[in-house]
Amino acid sequence: MKPYCSQLACSTCLNGNISHYHKIQPELAHALASRHVTFTLNSAVALNDLHALALYVIIRGAAPFHYNWVNPQHPYEEFFNEKNPEHWRMQAQWLLYKKLMRPLNTGIAKNVIMFLGDGMSISTLAATRVYMAKGQGYFGEELKLSFEDFPYTGLSKTYCVDSNVADSACSGTAYLTGVKANYGTIGVSGGAERGRCGVSAGGDAVPGLTAWAQRAGKKTGVVTTTRITHATPASAYAHSAERRWEADADIPAEERFCQDIASQLVRGEVGSKIDVILGGGRSNFYSTSQLDNDKKPGRREDGANLIEEWLVKKNIFGSTAKYVENRSEFLDLDVEKYNSILGLFSEDHLPYHLEANSAKDPTLSEMTQKAIEILGHRNENGFFLFVEGKKMFSLSLNKYK
Secondary structure, three states: OOOOOOOOOOOOOOOOOHHHHHHOHHHHHHHHOOOOOOEEEOOOEEEOHHHHHHHHHHHHOOOOOOOOOOOOOOOOHHHHOOOOHHHHHHHHHHHHHHHHHOOOOOOOOOOEEEEEEOOOOHHHHHHHHHHHHOOOOOOOOOOOOHHHHOOOOOOOOOOEOOEOOOOHHHHHHHHHHOOOOOOOOEOEOOOOOOOOHHHHOOOOEOOOHHHHHHHOOOEEEEEEEEEOOOHHHHOOOOOEOOOOOOOHHHOOHHHOOOOOHHHHHHHOOOHHHOOEEEEEOHHHHOEOOOEOOOOOEOOEOOOOOHHHHHHHHHHHOOOOEEEEOOHHHHHOOOOOOOOEEEEEOOOOOOOOHHHOOOOOOOOHHHHHHHHHHHHHOOOOOOEEEEEEEOOHHHHHHHHOO
């Protein structure tokens, strides 16, 4: 008889009849914690962890399941029929079982990776599930995204000190520093007035996760598909009274005594110590008289080449640094040779994945994987990595209706 397996991989089987399951309850409970264990009933029907739970609940009498052999080859299919009320009761028992059996993790994390979907609301998640289900015979809500199956989830309330509706600047400051700020301000407290550089240059700057990780001796990295100086990634390292001050050309003359965001990434106390920087926005690092590899001029008016400055500074302080501008040279990077990487793959934001040039534009997953490889290489103290997927709200509202 051909074993019945659902989508999860089959790796280990426990053979025997129903009576044997009374004797292996501890082993069964342990196996249920694994997502890659299956069970064989009468050496014929392979059950994944959900099927095994149904059997466990039936045997233990934890729920009044009605067991019906509707199909000799697939005897448990009835439990996975949405028209059968037992289908839903079994799911509830399975969820409760998983929560009750999960041991409390009291360990201290060595590595921390924070993923952020910019504008990823509840409705965006629903739209994603529908998109995943397209052509698969599902409506969409039956499916789960990978992170929806995490053991712990929650919701946070987002607002600015001076606004009910948050932007990327004040919300980035909130989740990366723990301090709420005014609309349009980055890395400063609510005492900083937007657009008033003199205020934020002083005591209103607030430290955050990147700074704390560096003080703990950990390596740090920032990965984004936006400009690396955009409000969200900038919240990881910069302090600015105005999110739009990404290059010196963006700062009005009366406020030019403050550092722009790009210069803070290269010259700032926190930014200059970041080991891996990957994203877009390279025009903010070149002057108007300089050209990048695509023969496009920069935006800076101070004549600085911050990319060259970054390379010199990193090498002076003992790093083996490398700057890259395209996907091929990025993927060819040797983690044995370089421990500090600056990758700016576009003069502006990186294109959306569906519009990307595979020769020039690395994907977010490729950048994240390479960042982890570099930060984790020969690193006993661990790392903090911040990863952002750009402007999902803009994509869902305007781009592909």
